[in-house]
Amino acid sequence: MQQMTKYSEEELIARLQNKDQAAFSYLYDNYAAALNGIIIRMVEETQLAEDILQEAFLKIWNNFKQYDSSKGRLFTWMINITRNLTIDTLRSKGYKKQQKISQDENSVSDYRDKSFNTEKFDTIGLRKQLQQLKPDQKIIIDLAYFYGYTQEEISKEMNIPLGTVKTRMRTAIIELRKILQYN
Amino acid sequence: MEKEEIISSGLLEMYAIGATSAEETKQVEQWKIDYPAVAEELYQIEIAMEAYALFNAVQPAVHLKSEILASIDSKNNLKTVATPGKIISISPLWKSMAAAALVLLVGSAVLNLLFYNKYKNANSKYEEGQQQMALQTEKLNELNKDWTLVQSKYSQPVALKGLEAAPDAAAKIFWMKNTGETYIDPSNLPDVPAGMQYQLWAIIDGKPVDAGMITSKVGKKYKIQKMKTFGKVQAFAVTLETTGGNPTPKGKMYVMGEI
Numbered sequence: 031m032q033q034m035t036k037y038s039e040e041e042l043i044a045r046l047q048n049k050d051q052a053a054f055s056y057l058y059d060n061y062a063a064a065l066n067g068i069i070i071r072m073v074e075e076t077q078l079a080e081d082i083l084q085e086a087f088l089k090i091w092n093n094f095k096q097y098d099s100s101k102g103r104l105f106t107w108m109i110n111i112t113r114n115l116t117i118d119t120l121r122s123k124g125y126k127k128q129q130k131i132s133q134d135e136n137s138v139s140d141y142r143d144k145s146f147n148t149e150k151f152d153t154i155g156l157r158k159q160l161q162q163l164k165p166d167q168k169i170i171i172d173l174a175y176f177y178g179y180t181q182e183e184i185s186k187e188m189n190i191p192l193g194t195v196k197t198r199m200r201t202a203i204i205e206l207r208k209i210l211q212y213n
Numbered sequence: 214m215e216k217e218e219i220i221s222s223g224l225l226e227m228y229a230i231g232a233t234s235a236e237e238t239k240q241v242e243q244w245k246i247d248y249p250a251v252a253e254e255l256y257q258i259e260i261a262m263e264a265y266a267l268f269n270a271v272q273p274a275v276h277l278k279s280e281i282l283a284s285i286d287s288k289n290n291l292k293t294v295a296t297p298g299k300i301i302s303i304s305p306l307w308k309s310m311a312a313a314a315l316v317l318l319v320g321s322a323v324l325n326l327l328f329y330n331k332y333k334n335a336n337s338k339y340e341e342g343q344q345q346m347a348l349q350t351e352k353l354n355e356l357n358k359d360w361t362l363v364q365s366k367y368s369q370p371v372a373l374k375g376l377e378a379a380p381d382a383a384a385k386i387f388w389m390k391n392t393g394e395t396y397i398d399p400s401n402l403p404d405v406p407a408g409m410q411y412q413l414w415a416i417i418d419g420k421p422v423d424a425g426m427i428t429s430k431v432g433k434k435y436k437i438q439k440m441k442t443f444g445k446v447q448a449f450a451v452t453l454e455t456t457g458g459n460p461t462p463k464g465k466m467y468v469m470g471e472i
Contacts, residue, residue, distance in 0.1 A: 054285065058278055063270035064263075070271055083273055084281050091285045101242055102229075106259045109266055110231040160268070174232040175262060176269070181232055196223030203226045207261040 039104055046094050054091060061105060062087070065112040071176040072116050082119055086112040109175075117178040159209040167202030170195065216248045225251065229258040359398075359437045367391040371449055373468035378453075379403050384468045386449045387437070395440040395449075399427050402435070402451065402467060411467070412458040413440050416448040426458045427451065447472060 037045065037056060045053035066083050073079040089111055097107050160168070166188075173179040173187065185192045219225070227233045228241040245252045362368055371386035383401040388394075397413055405411060410429060414421035425440040450469040452462045 051282065051285070055278075055282060058281065062278070063272045064266040066273040067270040068266060071269070076274075080274060080277055083277060084284065087281045088284060100245070103256070103259045103263070105263045105266075106229060109263070113231060171230070171265070174227070175230045175265065179232065180234070181227060184232075196227065198223075199226045199232075200221065200223035203229075203258055203261060206265060207257060210261050210264045 040099075043097070043099060043104060046091075046097075049091075049094075054087075057090070057108075058087060061108055064105075065108060068109060068112050068176055069116050071172075072120060078119070078123075082116050083112075085119075086115050089115060113176070113178045160206075162209065163202065163205055167198060167205060170198050171202050171206065174199065214244075216244075216250045219244050219248065219251050220254050225255050226258055229255060229262050355436065362387050362396055362437065365389065369472060371470045371472050373449060373451060373470035375468055376466055378465040379467050382467050384451055384470075386470065388443070388446065388449075388472065393442045393444050395424060395443060395446075396437050397427060397440055397449075397451075398437045399435045399451070402427075405429050405453065408456055409453050409464075410456045410458065411451050412454040412462070412464075414450045414452065414462055415441070415443050415446045416450060417443065417446055419447075421450065421462050423458065423460065424449065 037053065042053055042057065046057065062083065065086055066079070069079045069082050069086070073082060086108075090108055093111075097104065101107075102110075163171075170184060170188070173184050174181075179187065181192055181195050184190075184195045188195075190198075214222070224233065224237060224241060228238060233241060241255070245255060363370075367390045369388045369390050371388060373384040373386060375382035379402075381401075382403055385398040385400075387396040387398070389396075395413075395415070399411060402411060411427040413424035413427055415424040416422075422443075423441070424443070427440075428436070428438055448469060448471040450462075450466055452466045453464040454462070455464075
């Protein structure tokens with residue numbers, strides 16, 4: 031990936047395990063916007079969103095020894111930390127998950143203009159491609175990926191059987207992979 | 214489960230986006246170890262999802278980066294210098310508190326001394342006043358007593374007039390008709406020479422009867438003093454006798470008066 035032009039993932043991980051602040055700065059430059067994108071999907075208040083992003087990075091820095099590369103990629107691990115932290119924070123403040131879902135169906139295009147531009151992705155082209163995702167597929171991805179819904183919660187929310195949730199999720203991600211591959 | 218079944222189950226996708234239960238997570242992690250094809254599939258899913266996240270990225274505020282870097286920096290420093298840092302940060306507070314306490318203590322001591330001196334002053338003045346008042350009260354009581362004596366309806370005043378030995382001398386007797394008590398005011402008797410004392414005589418049936426010794430002046434003043442008691446008496450006389458007096462008058466008579 032484009033983010034690894036400076037460090038390989040292995041190198042980055044090794045440096046972060048040694049508390050290399052330059053590596054951390056690099057990590058921030060490459061992933062802060064993506065993590066922020068996840069947070070602001072769920073959090074409307076700018077200050078709270080910034081607090082969560084800061085805490086997420088602190089958590090990544092302080093708990094880096096817990097990262098196990100055999101279990102998943104670094105970025106995926108960071109995304110999971112950020113998503114869980116955001117959900118926990120909202121929960122502790124009494125928010126409910128359901129509140130922001132309905133207005134979210136067009137959220138990909140909502141955030142397009144502010145989106146993180148990488149050299150690799152033609153965002154305008156990708157946006158068109160992402161519109162090929164069926165709404166059912168996109169919602170299922172977003173619910174899980176951006177809102178931390180469990181399979182059971184998605185099943186309840188969309189009123190579909192649990193097995194269908196898994197099948198649709200797989201179809202949606204395969205579709206997504208195809209779109210990404212062609213870009 | 215066969216690897217094809219695993220791949221098509223949808224669980225890998227769930228795992229990649231963190232939507233699996235703890236049990237499912239463990240299962241997927243095991244499959245990843247057991248089947249390289251599963252691991253590869255998962256890797257591709259993760260890359261796809263990461264790309265999706267990057268596509269949805271929103272740049273955070275510019276100031277956040279320096280804040281976050283500063284916060285990890287201060288956290289790192291905290292670990293190594295936390296203990297001395299704490300001591301340094303607390304000790305000046307205690308120092309200033311101790312200094313403040315000392316200032317307060319000294320100030321309090323000074324004030325205590327000041328107030329104690331004032332108290333002592335006031336107290337001695339108060340005691341002085343008490344003493345003076347006691348003196349005045351005593352004087353007043355005496356005067357009251359004297360005055361009662363003079364005022365009493367039973368009191369029979371008898372003026373004793375100066376005789377040949379001291380023509381200017383005088384004395385007053387107050388004889389209580391109801392009780393026979395006899396008082397003398399010797400204020401106008403001449404000063405007594407050393408070793409001598411005035412003696413009062415009651416003249417009863419023409420004979421002098423000892424009525425008691427007159428206490429000499431204290432300072433410049435005589436007091437009205439109580440003498441012996443008589444039921445009936447015709448006259449009183451004062452003679453100058455040797456200290457302690459005599460059974461019968463031996464010295465010169467100074468004053469005399471008839472009732």
